[in-house]
Structure formats: C-alpha cells, structure tokens
Amino acid sequence: MKNSLYLPVKTKILKTKKLTELEKYFQLDLSNFKKFDHKPGQFVQVAIPGVGEAPISIASDKNKKNTLDLVVRNVGSLTNLMHKLEDGEYLGLRGPFGNGFPMEEMKNSNLLIVAGGIGLVPLRSVIQFYLNNKKNYRSLTIFYGAKTDKELLFTDEYETWKTKGINLNITIDRESPTWKGNVGLITTLFNKIDFDYLGSKILICGPPVMYKFVLLELIKKAVPAKNIYLSLERQMKCGVGKCAHCAIGSYHVCIDGPVFTYEFLKDKVEAL
Amino acid sequence: MNKNKVKEKNKKIKNINLEYIMSVNVLKNFIEVLSTKYKTYAPVNKEKRVVWAQIKNFNEISRDYIDGIQTTILPPKYFFFPPNEKLLFLNSNNVDYKKNEQIHEPFILFGVHPCDIHGLLLMDKIFLENYVDDFYKEKRDNAIIIGMDTMPNEWNFSKSAGTDIIDSGFDIFLIPLKENKFYIKIATKKGLSLIKNINGLFPLNKNDKKLLTEFYTEKNKRYKRNVDMHDLPKLLDRTYESKIWDEIGKQCVACTRCSIVCPTCYCFNIKEDYYLNLIEGERVRTWDSCLRQNFALVAGGHNFRSSLKARIRHRYYHKERIFSYIYGKSACVGCGRCSRDCKANIKPDEVFNKLRQLEIKS
Ligand SMILES: Cc1cc2nc3c(=O)[nH]c(=O)nc-3n(C[C@H](O)[C@H](O)[C@H](O)COP(=O)(O)OP(=O)(O)OC[C@H]3O[C@@H](n4cnc5c(N)ncnc54)[C@H](O)[C@@H]3O)c2cc1C
Ligand code: SF4
Ligand code: SF4
Ligand code: FES
Numbered sequence: 001m002k003n004s005l006y007l008p009v010k011t012k013i014l015k016t017k018k019l020t021e022l023e024k025y026f027q028l029d030l031s032n033f034k035k036f037d038h039k040p041g042q043f044v045q046v047a048i049p050g051v052g053e054a055p056i057s058i059a060s061d062k063n064k065k066n067t068l069d070l071v072v073r074n075v076g077s078l079t080n081l082m083h084k085l086e087d088g089e090y091l092g093l094r095g096p097f098g099n100g101f102p103m104e105e106m107k108n109s110n111l112l113i114v115a116g117g118i119g120l121v122p123l124r125s126v127i128q129f130y131l132n133n134k135k136n137y138r139s140l141t142i143f144y145g146a147k148t149d150k151e152l153l154f155t156d157e158y159e160t161w162k163t164k165g166i167n168l169n170i171t172i173d174r175e176s177p178t179w180k181g182n183v184g185l186i187t188t189l190f191n192k193i194d195f196d197y198l199g200s201k202i203l204i205c206g207p208p209v210m211y212k213f214v215l216l217e218l219i220k221k222a223v224p225a226k227n228i229y230l231s232l233e234r235q236m237k238c239g240v241g242k243c244a245h246c247a248i249g250s251y252h253v254c255i256d257g258p259v260f261t262y263e264f265l266k267d268k269v270e271a272l
Numbered sequence: 273m274n275k276n277k278v279k280e281k282n283k284k285i286k287n288i289n290l291e292y293i294m295s296v297n298v299l300k301n302f303i304e305v306l307s308t309k310y311k312t313y314a315p316v317n318k319e320k321r322v323v324w325a326q327i328k329n330f331n332e333i334s335r336d337y338i339d340g341i342q343t344t345i346l347p348p349k350y351f352f353f354p355p356n357e358k359l360l361f362l363n364s365n366n367v368d369y370k371k372n373e374q375i376h377e378p379f380i381l382f383g384v385h386p387c388d389i390h391g392l393l394l395m396d397k398i399f400l401e402n403y404v405d406d407f408y409k410e411k412r413d414n415a416i417i418i419g420m421d422t423m424p425n426e427w428n429f430s431k432s433a434g435t436d437i438i439d440s441g442f443d444i445f446l447i448p449l450k451e452n453k454f455y456i457k458i459a460t461k462k463g464l465s466l467i468k469n470i471n472g473l474f475p476l477n478k479n480d481k482k483l484l485t486e487f488y489t490e491k492n493k494r495y496k497r498n499v500d501m502h503d504l505p506k507l508l509d510r511t512y513e514s515k516i517w518d519e520i521g522k523q524c525v526a527c528t529r530c531s532i533v534c535p536t537c538y539c540f541n542i543k544e545d546y547y548l549n550l551i552e553g554e555r556v557r558t559w560d561s562c563l564r565q566n567f568a569l570v571a572g573g574h575n576f577r578s579s580l581k582a583r584i585r586h587r588y589y590h591k592e593r594i595f596s597y598i599y600g601k602s603a604c605v606g607c608g609r610c611s612r613d614c615k616a617n618i619k620p621d622e623v624f625n626k627l628r629q630l631e632i633k634s
Contacts, residue, residue: 003371003406004360004407005404005405005406006359006360006407006542006555007360007370007371008369010368010369047369048367049362049363049364049367049368049544050362050545050546050553051544052543052544053542089367091367092369207574208570208574234570234576235567235570237540237542237560240402240405241402242398242399242403242405242540243538243540243541243542243557243560244540244562245539245560245568247562247586247590249589250589255402
C-alpha cells in the first residue's frame with residue numbers, strides 16, 4: 001500500500017472516559033505509527049471513515065507507553081460519532097501537525113497558562129511537559145475558567161498538579177451550590193492573583209471572545225507582546241497548508257500555527 | 273570540485289537553452305509525431321469558447337487562442353489539481369483507508385501561456401513545498417510543458433503583473449511569427465529528446481530576429497489593460513479600510529466563478545461519501561472558494577469573515593499578500609480570466625487602479 005499525505009493511520013482506542021456532559025477523553029495506541037514525534041500544542045487530524053476528519057489537539061506529553069490523549073467536545077458530526085466509540089475500537093489518525101508551543105524558547109521562565117473551557121485541552125500537554133521537565137522552568141501558574149463547575153476538565157488531576165507545585169486557580173462564570181472557589185470571568189483572576197506578569201511567558205487558549213478580554217488585561221499590565229502565546233482555532237480541511245481554509249492573511253494556521261505570539265498577530269487582520 | 277561548483281555544473285546541464293526557427297509545416301509534423309506518442313492537450317474551440325482538449329494535429333488548435341482573441345476557460349491547474357478528485361477509498365467496518373492509486377503516464381500540455389506557466393510555478397510552491405501533495409506531484413511529474421506566447425486578449429494584464437515573459441517552467445517554448453514561422457526554444461533534456469528526430473530546425477538569422485522583435489512590439493501594443501502593480505501588498509495594507517471594499521462587497525454575488533478560473537486559486541474542500549452498500553466509500557477533494565459563506569466558520573458558530581465584503585477583500589489580500597510575503601511574488605498573474613467571467617463585472621486591474629487613485633486623492 002502506497003503512502004499519502006492524506007492517508008490516516010488506523011489507531012486503537014485504549015481507554016475512554018466521559019469527563020463532562022459534552023467532553024470525552026480518549027487514550028490512543030500509537031504503535032501503528034512508524035514515528036510519532038509530537039510537541040506540546042500540536043494537533044492531529046482524527047478520521048472516522050464515511051464521516052471525515054477534524055483537527056483535535058494533543059492533550060498529553062510524550063510518554064514511554066507510546067500513547068496519546070485527546071479530549072473531544074461533542075459539537076458536530078465527527079465529534080458526535082467519536083462520543084459513541086468505546087475502548088478497543090478504532091479511528092483514523094494523521095499527524096502530528098502544527099508548530100506547538102516553543103517550549104525551548106520559554107526555558108528558565110515563569111509560565112502562566114490562561115485557559116477558557118475546552119482551551120485547557122491543548123494546554124494539558126504543556127502541563128505534562130512542564131511536570132516532565134520541571135528543572136528547566138521556574139514555575140507554572142494556571143488560570144482556568146469554565147462556565148460552570150460541571151464543565152471543569154481533568155478534575156481528578158488537580159491534586160497531583162498542586163502537590164507538584166503548580167499554582168492552580170480556577171474560576172467559574174456563575175455561582176453554584178456545589179462550588180466554593182472563585183466566581184467570575186477569567187479576567188477577574190488577573191486582579192486577584194499576585195503574579196510576576198512582566199517576567200513571564202503567557203500561554204493562552206480559549207474561545208475567540210476570551211482572547212480579546214484577556215489581552216486587554218495583559219496590555220494593562222504592560223506584558224510585552226512577544227511573551228504572549230495564543231493558540232488559534234480555524235476551520236481545517238487538510239492540516240498541511242494546502243486547502244487554505246485556515247488562512248489568516250498570508251499565513252496558514254495549520255502549519256504556521258496554531259500557536260502565534262501576540263507580537264505577530266497584533267497587526268494581522270481577521271486574526272483575533 | 274566543491275559543492276557550489278557541482279551545483280553550478282548541474283544547473284548548466286539542466287538549463288539547456290537552444291533556439292531555432294521552424295516553419296509551420298514542421299510544427300504540424302512535430303505535433304502529429306508527438307500526439308501519437310503522448311496524450312497531447314491543447315486549447316481548442318468549443319461552443320464559442322476555448323477549452324483544453326486532446327488533439328491529434330495542429331489544425332485542431334484554437335486560432336482564437338493563438339491570435340489572442342480569448343484564452344481557455346480553465347487554467348492548466350486543472351490537469352494537476354482536478355476540480356473533483358478521489359483521494360482515498362474507505363471501509364467503515366474495518367476503519368480503513370486506502371490511497372486511490374491512479375495510473376499516470378507522461379502527457380503534453382501544448383500552448384501554455386507565459387502567465388499560466390507563472391501560475392503553475394506558484395501552484396507548485398503550495399502543493400510541493402513543506403508537505404508534498406502526492407496527488408498533485410504524481411501528475412505534475414508526468415507533464416511535459418510546451419509553452420507558447422500569443423497576443424494578449426482583452427482582459428489580460430500580464431504585462432503589468434510582470435508575467436508576460438517566462439524563462440523557466442517549460443520544456444519547450446514557442447512563439448508564432450509572421451511568414452508562417454515559429455520560434456522554438458528548448459529548455460530541458462526532456463524537450464531535447466522530443467525534437468531529436470525533427471528535421472527543419474534552423475538557427476535564427478537576421479530576418480528571424482527581426483520577426484521576433486516585431487512579435488514583441490505588436491504584443492506590447494496589444495495590451496489594453498495596464499495597472500500599476502508595484503508594491504501591491506503594501507498598497508493593500510494601507511487601503512484595508514477603503515470604501516472600495518464596501519463597493520465590491522455589494523456587487524459580488526459569491527458565485528465563485530473567479531476562484532474556479534483562477535490559475536492560482538487553490539482552496540479545496542474534503543469530504544467523504546458512502547457507497548450504497550453503506551460500508552465502503554471514498555474521500556474526495558473538490559475545489560472550494562473563500563467567497564463561500566461558511567468558509568471560515570469554526571465550532572461555536574464564530575465566522576471570521578461573515579460579510580461578503582470581508583470575504584472578497586480576503587480573496588485579494590490572500591492572493592496579493594500570501595505569495596508576496598512568503599515567496600516575494602504576487603499570486604495574481606494577470607491572466608484576466610476572473611474579469612472575463614465575473615458575474616458582477618469585477619476586474620482586479622480596475623480594483624487595483626481604484627485603490628491607488630483613491631489613495632492618491634485622499
Ligand atoms: C488546532 C485545533 C485544535 C482543536 N482541538 C480540539 C480538541 O482538542 N477538542 C475538540 O473537541 N475540538 C477541538 N477543535 C475543534 C474541532 O476541530 C471542531 O469543533 C470540529 O468542527 C469538530 O468537527 P465535527 O465534525 O464534530 O463538527 P462539524 O460537524 O464540523 O460542526 C462543528 C460546528 O460548526 C458548525 N458547522 C460546521 N459546518 C457548518 C456549516 N457548513 N454550516 C453551518 N454550521 C456549520 C456546526 O454547527 C458546529 O457548531 C480544534 C480545532 C483546531 C483548529
Ligand atoms: S486573480 Fe484573476 S487575473 Fe489574477 S490570476 Fe486569478 S484569474 Fe487571473
Ligand atoms: S466571480 Fe465576481 S461575483 Fe462571482 S464570486 Fe468572484 S468576484 Fe464575486
Ligand atoms: S487546514 Fe488546509 S491549509 Fe490549513
């Protein structure tokens with residue numbers, strides 16, 4: 001069988017777990033790949049024959065077991081069918097694609113992750129990378145916002161993150177009887193939490209509206225634009241810089257991104 | 273020999289540059305010989321327009337095309353990136369995909385315009401750089417390009433775009449001259465092998481050189497459309513908020529014909545379909561257009577370019593800027609096809625002129 005840029009690799013689902021009403025976790029077996037060298041912030045194209053493909057972020061760091069984590073929100077045709085897949089079933093996979101976060105460039109810095117909703121998924125690969133390479137970074141702080149406490153992702157990992165020294169701050173949009181923590185939009189955390197914004201690298205992922213308001217906060221604090229990294233979402237058909245669906249002006253988000261610095265994006269039209 | 277010298281030597285071997293003159297009868301014979309050996313496609317007349325079709329002899333080639341009355345409906349991208357292409361076969365029971373292995377054999381594209389060769393070279397950058405698109409490459413590798421200069425048609429502004437002349441991207445290049453003669457240039461080994469058994473190629477004499485100069489003088493005179501395309505990306509950056517975009521946004525009806533006929537529009541869509549046994553099926557790619565309403569829609573319903581104004585502006589920005597920033601070239605090669613076929617009579621040369629004039633005024 002000849003290879004092709006567009007040919008998915010048959011990939012076994014090792015484990016699944018429903019995380020919330022809308023989100024499901026998948027652990028995939030990478031052993032059908034000759035090589036799968038991924039970096040935090042990259043993505044894969046997931047395929048179900050007869051339905052098609054969608055870009056999904058890699059939610060884990062490299063590991064010895066040669067597995068990969070995904071978390072998928074049920075929003076449309078492919079993701080709906082993915083939610084019906086169980087342990088031991090298969091899907092198609094192409095990748096890894098995209099540039100990912102420049103972890104090398106961020107060495108010896110404090111890291112601040114700002115995640116809204118499902119935006120925490122790609123950043124979980126950064127969190128795992130940080131835990132695997134802790135000595136190279138000064139600290140990791142997380143600002144994470146969700147609509148309700150029922151929508152929080154990876155809840156059973158929070159204790160481990162905290163005991164390993166991560167400063168985790170969560171806020172939910174509206175009060176809830178089952179929630180004792182922060183309430184308010186993610187931007188409210190910026191005034192509540194004392195943090196060395198100026199000397200840090202800031203990694204952001206969330207819905208398009210969140211970027212505007214988070215950037216305003218960061219600009220207020222005079223954070224240099226080159227220290228702000230945003231992961232963008234676009235409609236993607238090919239994932240390899242051909243179909244132009246993901247184009248922002250002169251760039252293809254799938255190969256030039258999905259991670260861009262704010263320095264790069266601030267004068268680009270229709271980017272944020 | 274050091275590396276650079278080796279490179280230079282290879283370059284010399286690759287860049288053959290042989291020029292001859294031949295009579296139209298020799299060319300006729302040449303095409304007959306070629307077309308028995310290779311599938312040969314050339315511009316031919318069809319229902320008052322010109323299309324690419326397989327030919328067996330010279331007389332089938334469109335006179336309108338050679339005389340610069342009109343060009344082909346579609347650019348040659350169509351041979352390498354067809355409007356509808358089966359990429360993979362799928363089996364949903366086995367969760368399995370297989371590549372649609374196509375059988376390829378060398379074929380000839382005869383009579384490709386300089387501006388269309390420029391277009392192909394830009395398409396190569398998209399499909400062959402970074403990740404290599406195997407479907408495009410397999411067909412491209414099999415193509416023998418015989419370029420041909422002609423008079424410009426009424427929509428063409430390739431002189432302004434700097435694509436009226438070409439010095440690479442073809443195996444053989446022809447120029448129709450007066451006195452029933454053709455200038456022929458051989459640029460590659462492939463080209464050389466094609467003319468091996470052709471008798472009747474002569475070195476250019478003084479008169480031939482004069483005819484060649486006359487051809488270019490006439491060609492330059494025939495350009496009806498001239499537009500200042502210098503620094504176009506910068507002009508576009510400065511005129512992003514121009515009211516011209518509101519105007520053409522109101523005119524455009526999103527028919528997407530401009531994208532279909534453009535030699536450098538490459539957006540595509542990918543979709544999968546089941547066969548009627550509901551187990552197997554195929555993954556197909558089809559031409560798309562950034563003018564379509566949902567082209568930039570993402571989950572959650574956010575559309576990065578929901579208005580037609582934003583979408584047609586994006587078409588121009590993408591075309592002018594993406595290549596100029598990445599490859600130092602504008603992707604509009606000035607072929608004029610979109611002006612010819614636009615439902616709303618929008619013409620890029622006029623848009624560029626208006627943007628510049630309005631900027632000078634204000
Ligand atoms: C780099 C990147 C990383 C991503 N990572 C993740 C991730 O980790 N997890 C995750 O869950 N998602 C992720 N996404 C988002 C995911 O790819 C999209 O949600 C994708 O559309 C899901 O495919 P689908 O077939 O299920 O949905 P679709 O059927 O494509 O529908 C998606 C949404 O778009 C709307 N829509 C689609 N097409 C049309 C149309 N023609 N007309 C009107 N509305 C339409 C639908 O109503 C729906 O709201 C990522 C996206 C990118 C670009
Ligand atoms: S934009 Fe129009 S004139 Fe320019 S290359 Fe495309 S079709 Fe030709
Ligand atoms: S051909 Fe004209 S009307 Fe049709 S989409 Fe292009 S610009 Fe709009
Ligand atoms: S997804 Fe096709 S070019 Fe980016």
